[in-house]
Amino acid sequence: MMRTKAPSSFSQRVDQLRRSPAFFFKSRPIGLEVSHLANLKGVTTPDHDHHLGRIRSVFNARRGVTRRVLVLPLLVLTAFALGGCQLPTFGGFRGATTQAKTESTLWSQMVILGVGVSAIVFVLIVWAVFRYRRRDENHIPRQFSENTLLEIVYTLIPCVLVGVIFYATVIAENQIDAVVGKPAEIINVTAYRWGWSFSYASSTGVSQNVLVQTAAEPKALAQSALSSEYPQLVLPAHQTVRIVLQSTDVIHGFYIPAFNFSRYAQPGVVNTFDFTTLGTGIYRGQCAQYCGLYHAEMLFSVQVVPQGTFADWLKSHQA
Amino acid sequence: MTTIEEAPRLEETTLGPKAGGLYRRQNIFTGLGFGIFLGFVGWLTAHAFLQSSNWGTDMVVTVTMVGWVVGFNVGVGTFNAPIRWLLGHDQSYEDELYAAGVGQGSKRYYKFCTDHKVVGTQYLVLVMVMFAIGGTLAMMMRTQLITSHSSFLSPDSYNAIVSIHGMLMIIATIIMVSGPFANFIMPIMVGAKDMAFPRLNAMSFWVIASALPPMLATFVLGGVDAGWTTYAPLSIQAPAAMDAFSMTMITFVVSVTVSGVNTIVTVLTMRAKGMTLGRLPIFVWGSVVGSALSIYAMPALLLGFTSMVSDRVTGTSFFVAAGGGTGWLWENIFWIFGHPEVYIILIPPVAAMMEVASTFARKPLFGYKITIAGFVAVGMLSIMVWAHHMFTTGWAPDLAGPFMLTTELISIPTGIIFLCLIGTLWKGRIWTRLPMYFVYLFLWNFIIGGVTGIYLSDVPADQYFHGDMFVTAHFHYTLLGGAMIAATAALCYWFPKVTGKMLNERVGKVSFWMIAIGIQATYFGQFWEGFQGMPRRVAYYDPIFLHANQLTSVGAYLLMAGWLVLLYAMIHSVRNGSIAPANPWHSKTLEWMVPTPVPLVNFLVDPVVTSDPYGYGEEGSEGYVSSHSPPARSEDELVPLLSSDYPISGGDR
Incomplete structure (x- = not known):
């Protein structure tokens, strides 16, 4: 990893990395970016490379950026959805009956989940829209059309989400539909x-x-x-x-x-x-x-x- | 190129003075005349013999409308060929050429014409007329709702407008892509000379065109006072307008079924050499899945409205609880049609838009196979979700869970298609022309429409939102913000091929921003009303909903203005636009390989396909071989090309 002119500051290095074709066309994950900087400083170790190689084999490094964007908000939101007792109602009614309160809580959890997932997808779209604009008329992008692992992953994630939503809803719905033996x-x-x-x-x-x-x-x-x-x-x-x-x-x-x-x-x-x-x-x-x-x-x-x-x-x- | 210019064109054939027979004398005006005549005969007959005392009863209106539909189609020439065949005088070759529009110039657009490109253009105009009427009705509704107790419309005319706006827009969106583009573009895409059944194709157009006047006649027959879902028993009690409405729906079912069969048969049997199923452009797949779904769903609508007419006219009581029937029957039948219908609307435009995305990103469609699987899965799941429209009716509470699950499951293939669309753009080189703007708008709108759909599939949340403006906002985000915007992307994309002129992008972008902002303002306003608990289909409302309604109305005006600006851009471009090259977007699919305007038989030399349609990598090489490159191949040259790439077997090539 030799360069003719060493970058003088951290931001310049990051800049240089961003402009380098290797960064975008192989599109390395954020984790790798740090290791590149380490390489530039000459502190790389065999261990380090070996470690990275293992991560790559597990996560297929091409999608590292996406992965990072995906995981963090999901964790935050799950924590919100599970832990919060007085969630925001997002414009809905807090509920004036016990049944309505159950509905309201479920609604809040689902909005958080929905907004979280939408936000991730939205980030992907905005990234695609601005990052992959045509800049050079003659450039022909790499003609990939499949990625089996990615396709499996984004089939499985919604399956899990549907499972979670369905479970939560059935529990809530049973509470709402329950009738007492002797009403007042x-x-x-x-x-x-x-x-x-x-x-x-x-x-x-x-x-x-x-x-x-x-x-x-x-x-x-x-x-x-x-x-x-x-x-x-x-x-x-x-x-x-x-x-x-x-x-x-x-x-x-x-x-x-x-x-x-x-x-x-x-x-x-x-x-x-x-x-x-x-x-x-x-x-x-x-x-x-x-x-x-x-x-x-x-x-x-x-x-x-x-x-x-x-x-x-x-x-x-x-x- | 020269070879093609010198090749004799079928449309320049000189026909004999008697070619076409009766077709020579028929056009839309003879159709109107004969339709009115037979409608009048029907009215007179019913009036005199069936219900002599009482003009305008259900019987009379039904018979009149049947007379109109049959008369219009006889007058316009729909039945000429079958009748001649029955009489033993089959059409000659010259008659067929005449029916395909040879030698009639622009007059053929006003006639029963079997050329799929003419039918596609006729559909495009019809769809725009329907959107114009439906949009005007929407503007009237929004004007009524701009204050809480407006006297702009009386409650009964408001209700009639709400119902017709709903169903008219549903019909228009069902045919907005499967009509214009599946007719004009799809046969060329698969390398066919025309649709499999050209006369049925023309019939599907004229039948649906004859369904429009009865729908508008409802306004003078007392108004459809039942909402677009026409729930029984309200619809059984509604004024005579309901009979005209039922006839519209029955006629519409005939048209959509015929066109669906035609699309599927065309794709299965008319493909060019080398066009294996795995090489079909995604739009073709979308059209096939949409058509298959309509063949499944439309009979339910036919059954429903036939029983409805029967209840109203002959006194049966399928849907009347007092007579032993049940309103649940109507709800079930209607939504067995009604939920697949949503995907009949959505799948073809989305598939068309994926062509746009792939072309402008200069990349193959990401996950071609999984996208097709997604379309098929959406289609199959969509026939098992109908009862989510009935969560609050109290029907079969034990089924609420299963139907909620199927509904939520449908979000998985939908999500996969959506992510494949993003995957297509990913790491592409996106050429941001006007069609791409609409693709981006679709992506944004469909996130909102899709996520709010998941909330509504959720039984407890549905009990909160069912019947209120949240639902209205949700399905407008999916059908207008999703399907219609995708169809607009397709329109801007294929505009040069259909009209031969480039669309004025400067004006187009103005309209884009108006439409984009208009949609957000209108439907965010409706979500807001929904949260506050404002029911749908109300002519008056509590002043607490005032600000949300004003936002919606202002947004709706902006939206309508945006569509009008786009219409202006289109008309202006057709008249004064620059001449479009044959392939302005450097696409690889077959419709761009034929000259513009497209010759009568589409391909002067039969195309041979040797690879998938998205090979942008090999610019200049034969990614997707067609008649243009090279124009005149000898059979000897073709044979090795054929044998190396695919087996030449099966009757379908």
Whole structure:
């Protein structure tokens, strides 16, 4: 490795290396760059070369740069995804029920994973776009078209990722879908064009004949979902309630964004699921499945109130 | 070169005054006239005998639309040849030449023409017309949504526009590459003189062209009030427009199936000497996989819409719970078509774009075989994922896990194709012309579209996002940002071959930046709305979504303006552009080896292929032998060339 003019500073050496065809057309890994510098200083040892040779045989040094770029963020992100208890929600809802919180955590982990993988691919693209621009019209690049090891590696990595995502999701989904034996309240939700009715039907008899319905005739009211024009689904805080969902005419979607949940109300079908509420609050709800003229007006609100207030409300609404 | 110029060209044949028979008198206008006439006859008949009391009922509309479609195709000449054959007067050679457009100049573009290049050009114009209509509808929607309670559109016209925008764009994107480029370019790529079934090819175009007017007629028939997915029972109750819409879909299925069969048979039987399956350019493979998928998926759509018409017209109740049917049946049938459809849209443009990437990086396609395997795997997996559209319906909860797994698995071959694309650019010498800009835009958009797709395949996340704007943003990133941008790359790439003029790159780049920024603004805005929980297909919304919607609307205007600038660049270039050389990008595939404009039979001398299509290393050498180099080989010269490289066996050469 003789050079006619010795580079004077570290950055010059790196520069010289970068310009040398050996660097890009053989494209050595970053690890090798250091050894080159060592070579220039004349401190190379047989041991060192032997060691490098072994690394090359294991990792096929041509892809060293890519490898380095790939591994580090993955490690950081995995640590994030597994260790963090209060992950950022990336614009989603933190979740106002136990089920929604499970969903939210899964969503955050998946966004981290997704953004991590995208970032790696993006770096590869940007590198390719700028580094491999045509500079010399007559240069013909090396005509390689295969790399079996690389192809196997980038088939296996997604397989592992899919395995991880699938496992995590099945666990979360089972928690979300689980129903309790004896819910605190059973609410029959009926969707119709264009409104909702909520009828409370707990076995204790307290809530018999409590019915909340859309007050207004279908028209473009153009108000917020929290307006009293639309029906309110009142729920007790820190309780598990059961929703029994049906439709009388066409398919509707029972969608509460803050609960990270939606389910079809479909004629001829009864869908049943549980919500375990957390603290009190008021949330928007809306039909999420297109159902005709006033689809945009099929709003409702969800009000989670303390248990005492809930009992009083039930009494006051009994017919 | 001289040999080729002096060779007699079939298109310069002088035909007798009676060649072509009825074809001489037929064009798009006789089609329109006869279509309207037969539609009117259908209306009159149905009105008088079937449903005399009530104009505009389902029965009348259905019969009228059948009359229109059949009449238009009879009038334009689709059935001439089969009818003459049935009557015992088969077409003469001169008739066939006339039907291929000989001696008709630019008039042949308005006629039933069997020349695959004419059909391809007709498709290109049709697709642009459809995009123009669909884009205008999108602009109307975005104008309505620029404020939270706009009175620009009434809720019912907004709903009708949403539905037609959806399905019109789906149809347009399905045919946007398999129509223009699989017809114009693909036969030349495999070294064929035309498609395997030229008349079916022309038929596939005129049938789909006749499907467009019924779709637009829905606006005056009360509007399709059911969304593009037309979920039952809403669609069973919808106005009579739904019958016209169903006829559009049935007609469309006929066209796509016919063209799919044609593509596959062409590739299997019409390849040039030496064009083994392993030497097919990747775009040909993409077209074949796309066509195979459409042959699988389209019958489901046909079944669905036939049952739908039956439910509406004859009172059956396949999809009506009250009559013993179920809405789940429609959802299943629709998505058994609907998910492969996404890949019918995506695979051909992506394959076309890989040609672009390889040409401009001056490198062979990276991982040719694994890419083909990826396309096939995507196709096969895509027929097993449909129920991920039904995670929130409550249908078969135990199947949610398996369908989630198949959906996530599909990301593996997709990822492989994506990485092969990057591998093609890797260490290349990328000549950054306009088509490459669109390739880069595809790469960026498809990362976003692909990753958000994985979130949606995830059941819990899907319960959050199903039916809200997140889904809208996701599939626009994949179908517009992915497939349409890839198709635009292909368009810019093949523009010189199709039109004979170079595309004005300066204007093209202006449009590129407008489109690129427009897409990001529009669909980031929709992701934002989705996070906040705004449902799809709403004419009004809570003011908390206002800023996201305004971003989306402004982005959408910019996007549409970008497309218009690109359209201007194309029209301007066709009129005033510089003449394109036969092979402006120094590509190696066969379509660049034929002169521009392409002769009627494509190859004046039959091409012989001796290597794979991506040999950029051997500039000037015979990487991919064709009629041009050398132009006139004697049979004696060919024989050793043939025998050394591939076995001359099998009926397909």
